[in-house]
Amino acid sequence: MNPRQFIIAIGLGLALAAGTFMALRMQAPSEPEFALVLPAPNPVPEFSLVNQEEQPIDQTVFEGQWDLVFFGFTHCPDICPTTLQVLAAAKTELQKKGQLPLPRIVLVSVDPERDSPEVLKQYVDYFGVDNLGITGTLDEITKLTSGLGIFFEKQQSDTENYAVDHSAAVLVFHPDGGFEALFSGPHVVGNYVHDLPIVMGGT
Amino acid sequence: MRNSVLLLILLLAACGAPEPPLVISELEISRPMPGMQMSAGYFEITNNTDETTRITKVSSPQFEAVEIHETTVTDGISRMRELDALVIPGRSSVVLERGGKHLMLLRPIDLQGSVTLQFFSGDLPVLSVDYSFSKDERQ
Numbered sequence: 001m002n003p004r005q006f007i008i009a010i011g012l013g014l015a016l017a018a019g020t021f022m023a024l025r026m027q028a029p030s031e032p033e034f035a036l037v038l039p040a041p042n043p044v045p046e047f048s049l050v051n052q053e054e055q056p057i058d059q060t061v062f063e064g065q066w067d068l069v070f071f072g073f074t075h076c077p078d079i080c081p082t083t084l085q086v087l088a089a090a091k092t093e094l095q096k097k098g099q100l101p102l103p104r105i106v107l108v109s110v111d112p113e114r115d116s117p118e119v120l121k122q123y124v125d126y127f128g129v130d131n132l133g134i135t136g137t138l139d140e141i142t143k144l145t146s147g148l149g150i151f152f153e154k155q156q157s158d159t160e161n162y163a164v165d166h167s168a169a170v171l172v173f174h175p176d177g178g179f180e181a182l183f184s185g186p187h188v189v190g191n192y193v194h195d196l197p198i199v200m201g202g203t
Numbered sequence: 204m205r206n207s208v209l210l211l212i213l214l215l216a217a218c219g220a221p222e223p224p225l226v227i228s229e230l231e232i233s234r235p236m237p238g239m240q241m242s243a244g245y246f247e248i249t250n251n252t253d254e255t256t257r258i259t260k261v262s263s264p265q266f267e268a269v270e271i272h273e274t275t276v277t278d279g280i281s282r283m284r285e286l287d288a289l290v291i292p293g294r295s296s297v298v299l300e301r302g303g304k305h306l307m308l309l310r311p312i313d314l315q316g317s318v319t320l321q322f323f324s325g326d327l328p329v330l331s332v333d334y335s336f337s338k339d340e341r342q
Contacts, residue, residue: 074238075239075241077239077242077307078272078283078301078302078307081236081243082302118238122236122237123238126237151279161309163282163283165280165281166280184279186276
């Protein structure tokens with residue numbers, strides 16, 4: 001092989017390698033850009049609470065569909081409705097794109113003192129049909145939140161208008177009932193529209 | 204007399220309209236959600252003076268109480284706290300937005316018409332603005 005042939009052979013080899021690399025890259029599934037996917041799904045802890053219809057529910061309520069689970073309270077005029085609006089808008093966008101299955105939106109109250117099933121029902125229904133509201137006793141809510149690493153704390157106030165500090169994350173639960181991934185704030189519709197089909201399609 | 208009036212008009216035109224010391228723009232008030240006794244207000248407030256303005260109280264005839272709040276998210280935890288004042292430095296603007304500073308409007312009295320917000324610095328009324336729900340009605 002003379003030097004010229006050698007250079008041509010090297011060039012062809014490089015072109016072949018680059019083509020193979022690009023082909024493999026195009027075939028590889030996209031990665032979530034915003035969601036943190038857990039290495040293995042975490043089981044949901046056992047609990048005994050009620051839904052917005054005042055029906056008893058336990059951890060099996062998360063089985064059978066993908067869930068987007070947010071922890072908040074109805075007497076929160078800013079970040080809670082904003083987050084739920086983002087989730088509802090993302091769900092609408094995914095529906096327009098033909099994404100199936102669609103996730104369910106779940107609000108777990110961290111303020112059961114004020115969030116009766118009746119109050120919670122009006123609140124979650126405002127953001128769309130098929131949403132799930134969860135409330136009950138403080139002890140049982142704490143079983144659920146502490147098992148998932150979710151923080152909440154009622155703030156002292158002289159009036160009934162107290163605030164509750166709470167984790168801002170939205171958790172994604174697998175249809176098998178496991179904690180699969182999480183979105184940290186700030187919550188943006190496009191982030192969910194991009195990542196959810198990847199997270200939900202990767203199983 | 205006619206010349207005096209003409210002169211006055213010309214002088215006013217030459218001066219231009221006086222710049223208001225405080226201006227509210229992008230005002231948005233959310234309607235209370237069903238069953239709820241509270242909503243939130245968002246806007247941008249601009250201080251056209253050289254002095255810092257402190258809004259220490261906001262009131263509205265359409266709500267029993269109005270509070271100035273701030274939501275912060277630190278280390279993944281969302282916290283909402285009442286502020287003593289909304290501080291707008293001279294020749295600056297402050298934005299009240301979702302997930303940040305906002306007004307918390309409590310216990311609506313009458314939301315049939317427009318909402319009036321009155322801003323005070325101490326006991327001194329410094330600004331009043333009206334908001335109509337009709338243009339941003341969601342329901």
